[in-house]
Amino acid sequence: MTAGAPIPSKDYARQYGPWLPELLEEIGRVLLSEEPILGRSVARFEAEFAAYLGVPACVSVNSGTDALVLALRTLNLQPGDQVLTAANTFVATVTAILMAGGTPRLIDPDPDSMNLDPAAVAAALGPRTRAVIAVHLYGRAAPVTELKRLLAPRGIALLEDCAQAHGARDGAGPTAPRIGSVGDFGCFSFHPSKNLGAFGDGGAIALSSTAAQFELCGRRNLGKVDDYEVRFVSGNSKLDTLQALILSKKLPHLDALNARRRYLAERYREQLSDLEELRLPARVPGEGHVYHLFVVESPRRAALMAFLANRGIKSSIHYPIPPHLQPMDTDLGYPRGSLPIAERLAEQVLSLPISPELRDDEIDRVAAAVRAFHRGATQ
Numbered sequence: 508m509t510a511g512a513p514i515p516s517k518d519y520a521r522q523y524g525p526w527l528p529e530l531l532e533e534i535g536r537v538l539l540s541e542e543p544i545l546g547r548s549v550a551r552f553e554a555e556f557a558a559y560l561g562v563p564a565c566v567s568v569n570s571g572t573d574a575l576v577l578a579l580r581t582l583n584l585q586p587g588d589q590v591l592t593a594a595n596t597f598v599a600t601v602t603a604i605l606m607a608g609g610t611p612r613l614i615d616p617d618p619d620s621m622n623l624d625p626a627a628v629a630a631a632l633g634p635r636t637r638a639v640i641a642v643h644l645y646g647r648a649a650p651v652t653e654l655k656r657l658l659a660p661r662g663i664a665l666l667e668d669c670a671q672a673h674g675a676r677d678g679a680g681p682t683a684p685r686i687g688s689v690g691d692f693g694c695f696s697f698h699p700s701k702n703l704g705a706f707g708d709g710g711a712i713a714l715s716s717t718a719a720q721f722e723l724c725g726r727r728n729l730g731k732v733d734d735y736e737v738r739f740v741s742g743n744s745k746l747d748t749l750q751a752l753i754l755s756k757k758l759p760h761l762d763a764l765n766a767r768r769r770y771l772a773e774r775y776r777e778q779l780s781d782l783e784e785l786r787l788p789a790r791v792p793g794e795g796h797v798y799h800l801f802v803v804e805s806p807r808r809a810a811l812m813a814f815l816a817n818r819g820i821k822s823s824i825h826y827p828i829p830p831h832l833q834p835m836d837t838d839l840g841y842p843r844g845s846l847p848i849a850e851r852l853a854e855q856v857l858s859l860p861i862s863p864e865l866r867d868d869e870i871d872r873v874a875a876a877v878r879a880f881h882r883g884a885t886q
């Protein structure tokens with residue numbers, strides 16, 4: 508059975524179509540008047556994004572992964588130094604720790620928020636703990652203000668992996684801090700699929716003080732602190748001028764796009780909350796959730812996913828293999844069964860389409876299909 512056109516999880520043509528003439532004109536202006544690398548648009552976007560977050564400085568880089576790696580490198584991790592993070596995160600959080608020379612210490616998430624629980628972090632701190640990476644997974648703010656209170660007096664760095672939560676706030680009120688502004692480093696990805704996305708890779712590090720700005724500007728640029736002098740052993744991790752331009756054009760719309768995501772999440776909730784077998788993401792007050800993904804849990808995930816696919820609906824899994832079970836070339840030291848909540852989530856989570864460019868009737872079609880599956884429809 509099908510009912511209408513396929514429903515994608517992402518549609519870049521819909522995203523860019525409406526403002527293409529304006530964007531092409533701006534791109535033309537930049538091509539004729541700026542440097543392709545570290546052009547004026549880069550510094551401009553960094554200043555705009557820092558102002559949006561309420562931090563004193565922001566250093567743009569080429570990806571969210573490198574934002575994490577470069578921020579961690581400023582800590583000068585020694586062999587055996589531990590960096591704590593959530594076991595159910597995207598694998599890049601964990602590989603960043605390894606690339607920066609640290610030892611990942613994985614913590615099972617709170618099963619309701621799917622984020623780190625400060626009590627579990629407190630219980631896992633040890634003499635070799637150098638940093639904690641709080642991941643705002645799926646767009647829901649992790650409790651970073653509380654984590655900062657725990658970690659700052661102990662001299663342990665707090666990094667925020669903000670790749671999925673641009674614009675979310677840690678707290679309910681309209682003046683609650685934006686995520687990325689609370690920890691020592693707020694690490695963002697601008698991968699095209701994220702809530703604030705470039706047309707290509709990109710990332711940024713929000714800084715709560717300007718102390719690390721000089722070092723990070725060197726580390727993103729082959730270790731160079733000026734045209735000729737190299738002070739750090741480092742790769743090449745710069746944000747392109749054209750990507751910065753696109754991000755500058757999109758940033759003023761971020762809050763409205765996040766509000767649309769919250770509206771669509773509520774629309775799902777109204778239509779799905781009576782389905783007992785399906786677990787919906789917990790409702791979060793204010794701007795505490797920006798629904799990068801709308802992640803449900805189903806004990807019959809594979810069947811539900813196939814049922815939706817039969818109706819042209821693209822759902823996806825974030826993530827089917829938790830980092831500690833990836834067949835990586837490094838053994839993280841966590842056998843199967845050692846992180847039971849992350850492992851259960853990996854078996855049950857399913858992301859329903861929630862891009863802001865989807866229409867209300869498309870969300871309703873997804874919800875109707877999910878309902879039909881639970882009523883026992885077979886095809």
Ligand SMILES: *Cc1c(COP(=O)(O)O)cnc(C)c1O
Nearest residue numbers: 570571572597599600670696698
């Ligand atoms: C996307 C993502 C990253 C990596 O970002 P890239 O820009 O793709 O390198 C890191 N952490 C999380 C949680 C992500 O979702």
